[in-house]
Amino acid sequence: MFNFTIITDDPQTDARTGIFETPHGRLLTPVFAPVGTQATVKTLTPRDLAESGATLVLANNYHLYLRPGTKLVAEFGGLHSFMGWPGPMLTDSGGFQVFSLAQMRKLDPDGVTFRSHIDGSLHRFTPESAIVSQEDLGADIIMCLDECPEPLDRKYNEDALARTHAWAARCRTAKRRPDQALFGIVQGGVFPDLRVESARTLRALDFPGYAIGGLSVGETKEQMYATLDVTVPELPVARPRYLMGVGAPEDVVEGVARGIDIFDCVLPTRVARNGGLLTCQGRMNLRNARYAADPLPIEPGCDCYACQHFSRAYLRHLFKTEEILGLHLATVHNVRFMIRLMEEIRQHIAAGTFAAFRSAFLAGYHLPDQDVRHAQKEKRRQAANRK
């Protein structure tokens, strides 16, 4: 269980393909995991997910601990049976959400006390309790409780790192279920020496997999890529590497090139619900009047249900009339886009053509303006903090 076998090493980049075995099935890596925060990938049934080719699905311990409660999910035999997803699953510990969503948080060496963003009720996570609730949820891959500080604040990162490392060791000790793999989470903001220290500290604890956290939270893309450049070489070659919360298509391609095996992100599903459709040319805004009479599918050649059955004009009509079916069909497309991207990436690594694919993809993919993206992200963070 949890064997990780590297199949192909790309000679020109640090990309690799592999097989990661979990109790609920094999993951072909690199893999992208759609996010089902509240035990549902928004607007999709498990059947839709399976049809998209998704293999790994994420859920979140913070949200599920608050609603419906992890004990209740345990009574239903865990997340797999509760939400009807038979394949591999991963839960985040909720550390990130405690720091980004909770109304109030008070840290002490033993854990964190916080108020629910839903009703203000008081709760407490410790490394041990985060393991217990993730054992109740029963995902194949579970995460250490960590602290996710502002990436550019040196002092904060130093203090947080000490806690994150101590908590990682305690999570390791607390974990009991043999059918779950506990990953350690490397933190350290954008500071190379802290990242190296973190990777080495966690590596000494010998986790079956390693996550890189605290990225895509406000730093620039250049800073994110540079952080990967210094962090990944410090992680053991033979263990899967998971880049948390990163899933813009261009970042996935760049992450793979730097040796990342697992990605998750709400981006494809979130932008879908705003009418943002992923294509090989970049994001398309379906609300735009230019698509009002457009008979083409979202992306010609795409094999998803939305592209096989509907025109851009019909999908735009659904968005303009605020019909839920629009949110669903856009999500179906975007998830399938990400899964197809991963399939192509694996094929190109296997064929030795990944470096050329990377260049061609990035040349063809029009990026939203970085300032615009940062402004959007900042707005979301502020909105979340105000909650």
Added chain:
Amino acid sequence: MFNFTIITDDPQTDARTGIFETPHGRLLTPVFAPVGTQATVKTLTPRDLAESGATLVLANNYHLYLRPGTKLVAEFGGLHSFMGWPGPMLTDSGGFQVFSLAQMRKLDPDGVTFRSHIDGSLHRFTPESAIVSQEDLGADIIMCLDECPEPLDRKYNEDALARTHAWAARCRTAKRRPDQALFGIVQGGVFPDLRVESARTLRALDFPGYAIGGLSVGETKEQMYATLDVTVPELPVARPRYLMGVGAPEDVVEGVARGIDIFDCVLPTRVARNGGLLTCQGRMNLRNARYAADPLPIEPGCDCYACQHFSRAYLRHLFKTEEILGLHLATVHNVRFMIRLMEEIRQHIAAGTFAAFRSAFLAGYHLPDQDVRHAQKEKRRQAANRK
């Protein structure tokens, strides 16, 4: 085309089974049509609809005329190809919506001028224009432009009826496409003499099918059933009879017993989105705390995707967390419930056991309190009028 063949006449009631042939397939009657007002049955894909066993799907001329425009739909080859539904379709003329939704309306003998409920823009429907736009939409069954007055206002009903009859004759003359069947709409409120007059007037115009409009709009159930009792016998036996906007399970059973062949209603899909689930025992409110840990499906024995895969506890979790998947799964169940009800009704008519089925169904089906229903309906009407 549009042959209607009666297969079985129930000896104990006025129920009957039949086959109504349309250019997009045969309808086994009695049939319930889910409502896809804006060219989408809310939250469902055409595949979901097909899996529910739905055969006839409704759309609305008023809404589609405003958005995206019936000319645009015509450019896409009509509603069937625009929304991806290959089976039989029916469009309402929009008369009801002009009178219930539009911000302002001004009647004259030639038609009605109104302001859009969306943006206040000025528009005009005439009998002829309502036919043209329904020809653009291309549904198999289209409806005359009618006026739907308050059911209890005698003078209003008398005046409206004269217009509705004159407009029916003009719609009949205006209609051109041979692949569409135009139904006349009987009006007359709760007044038996007006209903008889309306049925006889329209019958003289020899429509391929007859609708009964202006019911389930504020009158009591007793008044609705009494109106059917006087109206249906005035309609030709050999033509399909369509009871517009009626689709509560108990009303469908009572309507079938009175000789109705076609039903449509937003009720199953609308109550689903409020967490109201249809079962043989009545409506179940999924938000109720009693279902928080309930491992049963919505309705044991139901073959819908929601009942086959999920517990009441999981579905309640989706509603409590405001997840769109909850709206979808509840809709899947309610539409399937209605289609199964029609399948059972047809089987019982064929087997000569419909009268017993009717008694047993109504004895087992707990009705929401009538005062509560009326209050809800009144609230919705006022909300719509305020728009």
